[in-house]
Amino acid sequence: MTASGDIVLDVRGLSAEARSEEGGKVILDDVSFSVRAGETLCIAGESGSGKSITSLSLMRLLPGSVRVTGGEALLAGRDLLALSEREMRRVRGDEIAMIFQEPMTSLNPVMTVGRQLTEALRMHRDMPARAARARALEMLEAVRLSEPSRRLAQYPHELSGGMRQRVMIAMALSCNPKVLIADEPTTALDVTVQAQILSLMNDLKSEFGTAVVLITHDMGVVAEMADHVLVMNRGRVVETGDVFSIFSEPRDPYTRGLLAAVPRLGSLADRDGPRVRGAPRATPPAPAPEGAPVVSVRDLTVRFDIHGGLLQRPIRRVHAVEGISFDIRPGETLSLVGESGCGKSTTGKALLNLVPWSGAVEIAGHRTAGLDDRAMRPVRRDIQMIFQDPFASLDPRMTVGDLVAEPLVIHDLARGAEIDERVAWLFERVGLEPQHRTRHPHEFSGGQRQRICIARALSVGPKVIVADESVSALDVSVQAQVLELMQELQAELGIAYLFISHDMAVVEEVSHRVAVMYFGQIVEIGPRRAVFTDPCHAYTQRLLEAVPIADPRRRRGDLSSLSGEVPTPIRPLDFSPHHVTLNDRGGGHFAADAMPS
Incomplete structure (x- = not known):
């Protein structure tokens, strides 16, 4: 697949440093690579590896605190780093362009x-x-x-x-442009939209002969798109080579660790339950828990009116969730999957009474319909939520110790020295140093902040945790650590999870059962093994088809079947949705024949 065009971009010895109170800190150290016309070079690595700083250096868009200290970047023979800003403005967007995350x-x-x-x-x-x-x-x-x-x-x-x-x-x-730099262009997108964008980039590269520099931490995307791969860690190039040799014979320990941490769709097809990461494959499968449900949902419906006009009257209605039902048992993980706008996150919020809803919801035996905030307080001891962005969900003005202690104070579960002891234990339990609880959220990495959010959710001893895209913003190795922690806590404490995600490979790894949502309704639900090995609904099949596989030998062909947008849930006020019927496929596996409309 390697292209054979002329070298368009040749980067030699690129170095950069960031100013700080302690002086200059090297953040790029002697980075070199080249890319040919019609070729895709993937720069892979985790957050902080220097991928984005490399691209911003080439575009001359570095923040004021960062400066290039050495090297050259030759674009068709001209050094981008030596051009004046006026000259660079003519080049930027014309000969070299960039797509941001x-x-x-x-x-x-x-x-x-x-x-x-x-x-x-x-x-x-x-x-x-x-x-x-x-x-x-x-x-x-x-x-x-x-x-x-x-x-x-x-x-x-x-x-x-x-x-x-x-x-x-x-x-x-x-x-x-001669060169297109794409910095994590699909990270925030759903799996089917991601597949469409990657297919589109390949088609346009072939049509226009553009050289592509694709920056990503998703090794599935690397395997799908790359001709050559550059692996970065802490500002340095640790390994480079063609995509097949990088995946089949990685030489650097960092590259091997990066590939080992990638969840691979289909790797657990022979198992009946989730596997704790790091456990040997011979470990007996964990059966789905039995017993009375800790969460029971019947005919859950969530709709929002859109107001407009001079008098701000309702003019349209959002049908976010339409009559879904499911149970979750103690110690069980039910994953809710689907594209953005399908109603996943709204369902999670409805369980905590954070949005208006109708239907019937029971949390640990408590019916929550009609409860105000005061009446919901004891129920929220039994159900907690972990959000996608840990930094946005932690108050930057409070120490992390106070943030973890806050639920204990609100629910009057501990006082004085007992709070300190409980917080220290929680920090240890999630793999953090207790002495760091006097720090603020900005002093921690993304993975550490997510551990703080888990400690905060655990502080009141919940029976259920709603994990809303809780690992989607994390690098693969950090993601692996957080998922392993969540599964260890489940095995130890019997916590049930509603795991909301669009990452099918992660869902396969952590789930007992899977529910697939489309257009506000569940179109398929069943044991993980049944849903992944024998998907019955066309939308489930489409989701699985769209997942990039971290193996360049298994690249997908034509992805035209994935084209199109998810239909809008915004409808006229008199709209009456058609509710699909779930048919029994055997073994607790149910699927609809039709699409919601």
């Missing part, structure tokens, strides 16, 4: 998509307005965006995440 923060919220697309064309190509608009429309068609002429008049907030990322790709490719 989060398109919503990269697009101007007060400008239409059309204006943002034509801006670069008029600046770099000196196109008249009509020609620029025609080119913008052509690029939106090239990135397979539905109704492209309508999208030109829309604003970023009116588009889904996948649509916004397509707009970013269209902007980056509109001037036919």
